[in-house]
Amino acid sequence: MTENATSTAIRTPSRWVTRFAPQVAPRGTILDLACGGGRNGRHFLASGHAVTFLDKDIKALPDLEENPLAEIVCADLETGAPFPLQDRQFDGVVVTNYLWRDILSDICGAVAPGGLLIYETFGTGNEAYGRPRNPDFLLKPGELLETVGTAFDVLGYDHGLRRAPSPAVVQRIAAVKR
Template structure:
């Protein structure tokens, strides 16, 4: 079983505890298993029944060709949405809309220029610089990267973003500000 993406591992602590997770184009489920092992209810979405065959014990498996048919999860929102190594531009608004209020988006895929290192090479499947940021309407970026990764060599774009709460304070802002070394967390001590 492949290891979870470093990006997903780095930012998964921001996923609402015990919340729902959607893994789009999940393949064999490296991130499905990662989140399920941490107590999340996971929905695994992919078109390949063979790849997802071993996931039924840890996730709700939804088989659908999301490029050729309707979005199978219409109206559903998730506390965390994960997308890695996948890009189908017509679905970007649907994916962004699938992030619940207060929820987290973790997205990592290939960027323009990756063809010099391997597949994919087709520009239809490669992000332009800043494209994820532009697509993440209604979400607030927590972290964004666009650049070269050495192992294996590739050009990627990565985004961790939150859908802020419509009412009241943003719990992520409080979480980021109240680190053990921050004045906000040591007041009154």
């Protein structure tokens, strides 16, 4: 892959995210958790949403510093300290390619009533295709369904082989908080 193709891939939002993004209320607030370069949050910014980008490494976000709709939060989510945004809720919470089970309930708690959770990350079976292979970073079948439980209405869920942009076994959910 050329450098340009690589950076385009990094900047291209997840198809799962773009599929469900229209379900978030216009101008609703978004949390892009463990955002990396912020490809998913940037998709919402482009449609006028206020987006909070959170990651322990925010060096890929300098171009957003002056954007009035962007908030950048630098935080390590795996220290055992209270969830950094525990007093806040968002109309959309997006998590892709990140799993730290200790904060799954905080992630659900960060979704406002009527708001949307969009979560997509690697699942059991991905070992055959590449990293991650460590079960700590692979969702078990049904795990996101169990996580949202009866507190959310599920709009979409699957666990299986995703062929593009690269073959991987992923689990993903889009669910509205009751």
